Amino acid sequence: MRGYFAIGAEGISKPMNLGALMRTANAFGASFVFSVGAEPKLKVAYKADTSKTFESVPYYQWDAISDMALPKGCQLVGIELTDDAVELPEFRHPKAAAYVLGRERGDLSPEMLARCDHVVKIPTKFCINVSLAGALVMYDRALSMGSFRDRPVMPGGPKED
Template sequence: MIDTLEQGFFGIGIQNGKTPENLGVLWRSAQNMGASFIFTVGKRYAKQACDTHKAVGAMPYFHYENFEDFYQHLPKGAVLVGVELDEKAVALEEFKHPRRCVYLLGAEDNGLTKNAIEKSHHLVKFDTRLSVNVSVAGSIIMYDRNLKQKFGNL
C-alpha cells in the first residue's frame, strides 16, 4: 500500500505577477509537471489567456489579496520555498526539494517582497548571469523537482 503522506505535494504561484501571459504559461507548466495546486498573491492579477490547457479547471487555484493572507493559508506541514536572486539563496543544483512545499515566485519587475523573502523557509536561485522570465523560472524549478524525485534525490 502506498503511503500518500510520503508522496508529498507541491503548489506553485506568483506574487504580484505582472503579465497574464506569464501566469498562463506557468499554470500550463504546473499542470504538465504535476503540481497539486496553483495560486496568485496580490492585486496585479488578470485572466490568463495563455492557459491553453485550462489548468485552473484541472487543479485547485487560489488567489490571495496579500502575502499575509497567503502565508496564513499555507497547507499544514508545507515548506515555503522562495525563488529569488538573493545572496542568501541556495543554488538550485544543490537544493533538496522538500516533499511538501509551496514555491513562490516574484513578479517579473520587482521580485519577491522583503516580507516574502524573510518568511521563506528556503530561498533558491539559478546559476545564470541574468534573471530569467518568471514562467521559465517556475518551469525550471518544477523540472528540477521532478528530475530529483525520479532519481531518488527528493
C-alpha cells in the same frame, strides 16, 4: 514521486505569464497554483493556459502575504537571485513545498522572503521570465525527487564487456 507541490508568484502583473506558469504547473502535476498581491486578468490567463488548468487544478489568489493559507507542513520556497540563496542544483526539495516566484522586473518582497522557509536561486547571470523560472524549478524537482535512473556516463549508456 511522493509528496506534493504548488507554485505561484507574488505581484505578477502579466496575465499571459500567469497562464503559462499555470499550464506548466499542470503539466508537471502541481497540486495547486497561486498568486499573491496580483490582479491578473484571468480571461487573458485562460487564453495562455491551453491545458485549461483552472478546470483541474485549484487556483488561489491571495491579496496579501498575510492571507496565504498553505497546508500544514507545506514549506514555502522562495525563488530569488540573492547572495545567500541556495543554488537550485544543490537544493534538497521538501516533500511538501509551495514555490513562490517574484514579479516581472522585480524581486520577492522582503515580507515574502521573511515568510519563506528556504530561498533558492537558479544559477543564471540575471533574472529570467517568471514562467520559464517556474518550469526550471519544477523540472529540477521532478529530476531530484522522481525515481529516475542515473544518467549514463557516456552517450547511449555504458559499453558492455
